[in-house]
Amino acid sequence: MTTRKTSKEPPVHPKDTLLRTERIPHIWCPGCGIGTVFGAVMAAIQKSGCDLDRLAMVSGIGCTGRMAGYIRLDSFHTTHGRAIPFATGLKLARPETKVLVVSGDGDLLAIGGNHFIHAARRNIDLTVLCVNNLNYGMTGGQQAPSTPFGAKTTTTTAGSPEEPFNFCHLAAACGAVYVARWTALHIRLLTNAITEAMQKRGFSFLEVLTPCPSSFGRRNRMGSALDTLKFYHDRSVIKNGIDPKDALLDYDNQIVVGRFVDIERPTFMDNYEALNRTQGAPSPGPEMQKGRRRP
Amino acid sequence: MSDKAVLTGTWFMNGDHACCEGALAAGCRFFAGYPITPATEVAERMSRRLPELGGVYIQMEDELASMAAILGASWGGMKAMTSTSGPGFSLMMENIGLGVCTETPCVVCNVQRAGPSTGLPTLVAQGDMMQARWGSHGHYEIIALSPSSPQEMFDFTIRAFNLSEQYRLPVIILADEVVGHMNERVVIPPADEIEVVKRRKPKVPPAEYRPYMPDADGVAPMADCGEGYRIHVTGLTHDERGYPGMNAATQGQMMERLIRKIRANRDSIIRTENVFLDDAEVVVVAYGISARSARHAVQEARTKGIRAGLIKLETVWPFPEELIRSVASRVRALVMPEINAGQMVLELERCAGGACPVRLVAHYGGALIPPASVLDAVQKAWKGKE
Numbered sequence: 001m002t003t004r005k006t007s008k009e010p011p012v013h014p015k016d017t018l019l020r021t022e023r024i025p026h027i028w029c030p031g032c033g034i035g036t037v038f039g040a041v042m043a044a045i046q047k048s049g050c051d052l053d054r055l056a057m058v059s060g061i062g063c064t065g066r067m068a069g070y071i072r073l074d075s076f077h078t079t080h081g082r083a084i085p086f087a088t089g090l091k092l093a094r095p096e097t098k099v100l101v102v103s104g105d106g107d108l109l110a111i112g113g114n115h116f117i118h119a120a121r122r123n124i125d126l127t128v129l130c131v132n133n134l135n136y137g138m139t140g141g142q143q144a145p146s147t148p149f150g151a152k153t154t155t156t157t158a159g160s161p162e163e164p165f166n167f168c169h170l171a172a173a174c175g176a177v178y179v180a181r182w183t184a185l186h187i188r189l190l191t192n193a194i195t196e197a198m199q200k201r202g203f204s205f206l207e208v209l210t211p212c213p214s215s216f217g218r219r220n221r222m223g224s225a226l227d228t229l230k231f232y233h234d235r236s237v238i239k240n241g242i243d244p245k246d247a248l249l250d251y252d253n254q255i256v257v258g259r260f261v262d263i264e265r266p267t268f269m270d271n272y273e274a275l276n277r278t279q280g281a282p283s284p285g286p287e288m289q290k291g292r293r294r295p
Numbered sequence: 296m297s298d299k300a301v302l303t304g305t306w307f308m309n310g311d312h313a314c315c316e317g318a319l320a321a322g323c324r325f326f327a328g329y330p331i332t333p334a335t336e337v338a339e340r341m342s343r344r345l346p347e348l349g350g351v352y353i354q355m356e357d358e359l360a361s362m363a364a365i366l367g368a369s370w371g372g373m374k375a376m377t378s379t380s381g382p383g384f385s386l387m388m389e390n391i392g393l394g395v396c397t398e399t400p401c402v403v404c405n406v407q408r409a410g411p412s413t414g415l416p417t418l419v420a421q422g423d424m425m426q427a428r429w430g431s432h433g434h435y436e437i438i439a440l441s442p443s444s445p446q447e448m449f450d451f452t453i454r455a456f457n458l459s460e461q462y463r464l465p466v467i468i469l470a471d472e473v474v475g476h477m478n479e480r481v482v483i484p485p486a487d488e489i490e491v492v493k494r495r496k497p498k499v500p501p502a503e504y505r506p507y508m509p510d511a512d513g514v515a516p517m518a519d520c521g522e523g524y525r526i527h528v529t530g531l532t533h534d535e536r537g538y539p540g541m542n543a544a545t546q547g548q549m550m551e552r553l554i555r556k557i558r559a560n561r562d563s564i565i566r567t568e569n570v571f572l573d574d575a576e577v578v579v580v581a582y583g584i585s586a587r588s589a590r591h592a593v594q595e596a597r598t599k600g601i602r603a604g605l606i607k608l609e610t611v612w613p614f615p616e617e618l619i620r621s622v623a624s625r626v627r628a629l630v631m632p633e634i635n636a637g638q639m640v641l642e643l644e645r646c647a648g649g650a651c652p653v654r655l656v657a658h659y660g661g662a663l664i665p666p667a668s669v670l671d672a673v674q675k676a677w678k679g680k681e
Contacts, residue, residue, distance in 0.1 A: 052525075056521070058367070069539060072525050074370075075525075076527075077527070077529035077530065082389075082390060085327075086366055089365055089366065089370075090367035090368065091371075093324075094372060094519075097371070097521045114360075115356060268353070
């Protein structure tokens with residue numbers, strides 16, 4: 001790379017307009033996949049061409065939660081597990097703003113699990129991005145609802161005795177209109193998926209598997225971050241359109257990735273406004289019935 | 296629309312409903328809640344009224360979510376409220392702290408019932424007074440109001456919104472089951488006679504805006520989401536830019552701001568109603584529903600020639616420290632009735648500082664304190680009996 005010596009201004013990275021550059025360097029560990037996902041999020045935002053004053057990011061607590069602190073948008077770093085209900089209030093109060101929720105697997109689906117399923121059921125118009133690093137990274141690597149059976153963490157030194165959630169299956173079962181899973185290796189597909197998800201009206205859900213070499217990787221002999229990416233490369237199988245219940249994360253065989261759900265369903269606000277226009281006594285016409293049906 | 300927001304007229308209305316009407320008159324257009332006795336009527340009425348006004352009602356999955364949602368809605372630019380009772384109030388504590396830390400205007404109405412735990416869901420208590428003050432972790436200042444009638448539910452809810460917008464924090468209404476459920480006359484004035492305060496907006500362009508840089512009154516102007524300021528809001532300790540600063544200096548500056556904006560303005564925040572106070576020698580200090588028993592007892596005592604007076608606390612937090620201190624120095628005794636085993640009385644004793652005896656008329660909850668119990672305490676205090 002060459003730097004133009006004539007310019008006195010420091011070179012500007014194309015993504016700098018979306019970064020709170022004064023807050024860089026970030027806190028993420030070397031090899032962590034969150035930076036890659038963050039890059040994909042910024043690329044997707046730029047690609048979507050959406051008005052940056054009509055876009056907000058809401059996060060919970062944890063490594064991924066820090067993303068909201070680095071992006072130059074209206075950004076909210078809330079309490080542990082409560083990003084989705086906070087985002088729900090924000091979205092309903094300011095419907096013209098697109099709301100992107102980014103957080104980790106523990107935040108969204110352990111402590112925040114109840115909010116997750118209800119927001120999906122209500123079809124709140126949110127794009128929810130879950131960075132899944134298979135453990136609690138911020139606190140040093142404890143068991144999460146995503147930790148594979150038998151995997152070692154600081155709180156499961158003999159191996160996790162629990163089966164993890166299939167987040168995509170859960171999201172789809174609860175009514176999400178868009179469900180996809182990619183890994184930090186699939187940067188272009190991931191970027192496209194984020195753009196797609198942001199354009200969806202309703203509750204869209206994206207799971208991204210990321211290396212956590214400092215905590216999960218180290219305790220489970222995953223090698224370096226690069227080794228984890230190689231692992232994703234060798235094990236990932238793209239199965240677009242399959243039933244998410246069959247989209248298994250079987251680390252010994254296959255990591256199923258792809259876009260699993262892409263449907264239309266009225267949002268909470270669509271239904272709220274339609275029902276209240278008819279003063280709360282609607283006759284369930286064909287459109288209403290469609291709205292109530294499970295995908 | 297606006298004519299529907301303020302139901303000007305004289306009504307026979309319960310306290311929970313009056314709370315809704317106060318909120319709507321103050322400009323509340325967002326409500327997130329979860330059903331709980333004895334506060335459910337607030338949510339029910341809001342669910343009917345808000346759609347008429349272009350507002351949003353949403354029933355959340357729990358009170359954690361309700362509190363988080365009203366914070367989000369407030370940053371979205373809507374005045375927002377939730378209502379609950381003891382068990383739900385406990386769940387809200389985490390995000391009340393987020394509201395305090397991020398300086399988010401909103402109102403929480405707690406219609407108190409007897410606890411601990413599930414307690415007596417349908418019966419009165421005043422057991423959450425200290426929880427309202429200290430319930431969320433960390434040290435902070437809070438504002439809480441204590442209505443004793445449906446009319447005050449209306450009036451104080453408006454004031455709660457105004458205080459929350461002015462000082463940028465969650466303001467708590469500490470009602471109780473009896474006030475919430477009793478029906479009484481509620482007079483709703485014309486809209487143009489109701490003072491409504493809105494959050495102060497930044498006057499500088501986005502590049503110069505520092506979201507937590509306070510004005511002279513200690514309160515920072517607030518840009519909402521979507522106004523082009525690209526704000527960052529975090530529950531981490533943050534500096535004037537809103538950026539995290541993981542060190543004692545930033546913590547010190549933030550705490551100073553959160554505390555000073557309330558303490559420095561306490562004279563305009565604190566309100567009491569003082570009855571027969573000038574020549575009183577036994578002063579009952581009371582709040583909420585118990586203030587009604589206290590008022591009756593004080594009037595009764597006067598007919599018996601006892602120079603009794605009443606300080607009715609409209610704001611329970613911040614506590615009227617200076618007033619109590621000056622009164623304590625010139626009276627025979629202070630008396631406090633409350634439906635708990637002694638909470639605000641601790642604050643009363645602290646402020647009295649030993650200048651006079653302080654008598655507690657306690658009730659464990661489930662019923663009101665009869666005026667006779669307060670009168671008995673007043674008579675004993677008058678005679679100087681322990």
